[in-house]
Amino acid sequence: MKTIYLDNNATTRVAPEVVAEMLPYFSDYYGNPSSMHYFGGQVEKKVVEAREKVAQLLNCDPSEIIFTSCGTESDSTAISGTLGSYPDKRHMVTTRVEHPAVLKPGAPFKQKRLRCTEVPVDRKGNLDISDMEQAITDATAVVSVMYANNETGVTFPIEAIGRL
């Protein structure tokens, strides 16, 4: 039977060249890059190299690149990290259609008495920039908004939101 996969918005096949590049690190170079021994040191060199390549691609400093294990950890690191940098600001703005990893950051929010405003979207999934403008206040530390919705295909005006 021929399989036609139509859910690439959810997850997609890893590119063959990425698989080829990664394979040695599953079988030959599997040392812990944080270890002091030579076996781990070889891997650390490669991690440093990968960080430099990604930084070059994104036109930023390698120290700004943090590798995470998954999407949820990435969201959590970005949101919690930014909130931590603005201890006087207790407010986050997002939209009602974000992934649960953004909408339900859970315990840390409750413990630290942080407030979250979820800006609604219309029936077609579009965001009204004036709603976003209203939601952002002087108490807002983080605005977490997806660029392209993986279910509706709608893109949000990310540059305009950035300016706000």
Ligand SMILES: Cc1ncc(COP(=O)(O)O)c(C=O)c1O
């Ligand atoms: C914004 C966002 N955060 C988190 C996740 C969950 O990713 P993971 O299963 O890698 O934690 C997804 C998955 O699509 C996502 O789109």
